[in-house]
Amino acid sequence: xxxxxxxxxYLFRKxxxxxxxxxxxxxxxxxxxxYRQDPGQGLRLIYYSQIVNDFxxxxxxxxxxxxxxxxxxxxxxxxxxxxxxxxxxxxxSSLRRTSGGSDEQFFGPGTRLTVL
Amino acid sequence: xxxxxxxxxxxxxxEEAFLTINCTYTATGYPSLFWYVQYPGEGLQLLLKATKAxxxxxxKGFEATYRKETxxxxxxxxxxxxxxxxxxFCADKFYFGSGTKLNVKP
Numbered sequence: 001x002x003x004x005x006x007x008x009x010y011l012f013r014k015x016x017x018x019x020x021x022x023x024x025x026x027x028x029x030x031x032x033x034x035y036r037q038d039p040g041q042g043l044r045l046i047y048y049s050q051i052v053n054d055f056x057x058x059x060x061x062x063x064x065x066x067x068x069x070x071x072x073x074x075x076x077x078x079x080x081x082x083x084x085x086x087x088x089x090x091x092x093s094s095l096r097r098t099s100g101g102s103d104e105q106f107f108g109p110g111t112r113l114t115v116l
Numbered sequence: 117x118x119x120x121x122x123x124x125x126x127x128x129x130x131e132e133a134f135l136t137i138n139c140t141y142t143a144t145g146y147p148s149l150f151w152y153v154q155y156p157g158e159g160l161q162l163l164l165k166a167t168k169a170x171x172x173x174x175x176k177g178f179e180a181t182y183r184k185e186t187x188x189x190x191x192x193x194x195x196x197x198x199x200x201x202x203x204x205f206c207a208d209k210f211y212f213g214s215g216t217k218l219n220v221k222p
Contacts, residue, residue, distance in 0.1 A: 004159075033210070042120075042205060042212040043160075058210065090159055104150055105209075107159030 002027045004108035006091050011113045013085075021076045021111045023091035032074035033092040033105060036060060043090060049074055078113065085115045118143040122206045122213030129196055129220050137191040137216045139180075139206035149173075149182055149189040150207045154215070160205060163191075196220045 004025045013019045025032065031050045035043035045058030049068040063082025068074050074093075078085045089112075092105040123138040141149065148167045152160040164173035166182035166189065173180050178193045189206060201220045206213040 006159075035212075040214070042214040043207075044212075045210045048210070092159075104162040104165055105160075107152075107161070109159045110157075 004091060004093055004106055006089075006108035006111050009109065009111060011111055013113070013115050015115055016080045018077055018079050019085075019113065021078065021089055021091075021113070023074045023076065023108060024072055025074075025093045025106075025108075026072060027093060027095075027106060028071070029093035029095050029106070030071070031094045031096070031103075032068065033094075034058075034064075034066065034074070034076045035090045035092065037088040037090060037110075046076065046089075085113060088112050118147070118208055118211045120206050120208050120211045120213040122204075122216055124214070124216065125203075126217040126219055129218070131198055131220055131222050132195045133220075135191070135193040135196045135200075135218070137204055137206075137218070139189045139191065139213060140187050141189065141206075141208050141211075142187065143208055143211075146182075146184060147208045149180075150209075151178070151180055151189070151191050152205045152207060152212075154203045154205065156202075163204070198222055 007022045033048040034046040047066040049055035065077045090110045091108040094103040094105045120141045150165045151163040153163045154160045164175040166173040169184040171182045180191045198220045203215045203217045205215045
């Protein structure tokens with residue numbers, strides 16, 4: 001089945017450690033996105049990538065880094081510089097990078113990160 | 117910049133009641149608009165979308181009309197079911213509203 005996988009579902013880390021969240025898609029989508037969701041709030045865009053080896057900062061990129069070496073994969077690293085990293089992280093993808101925004105996003109199941 | 121504003125919840129309704137969740141947007145041009153639904157502990161799923169002004173998106177009994185005059189994309193359903201209980205998000209590609217939690221009681 002085609003879809004987006006995120007692993008792990010739950011992740012615990014000590015303060016000051018970097019941690020990498022995995023996101024893989026087999027939908028052959030060009031564009032991929034990372035969002036952060038805090039309790040009772042909407043999604044905020046961290047980074048997005050419209051093509052391999054290229055990515056753009058979203059509204060809250062500080063303290064995060066990404067890479068896009070393969071079309072299928074878009075890992076997110078939460079660095080120790082992120083002041084409040086505990087949150088629910090959602091990865092998404094959409095079909096085309098030149099659609100002008102008309103393509104819907106397909107979401108993974110999310111990773112809940114807790115920093116102790 | 118772009119933004120999406122939707123009514124705060126939670127919204128509590130009895131089964132078979134009529135649902136409206138308001139959503140307004142600010143954007144340059146006329147972006148595509150989306151409603152997504154999120155069940156507990158899961159990612160979001162697309163519920164419906166509209167790609168241009170006056171378009172009506174519909175799915176599973178839910179409808180929303182893209183109205184450029186009022187910059188709105190309100191979600192409606194004529195008769196809700198308990199299984200509709202979830203959090204609903206209005207979105208403009210990258211920009212999401214804060215979500216509205218819907219509780220439907222039997």
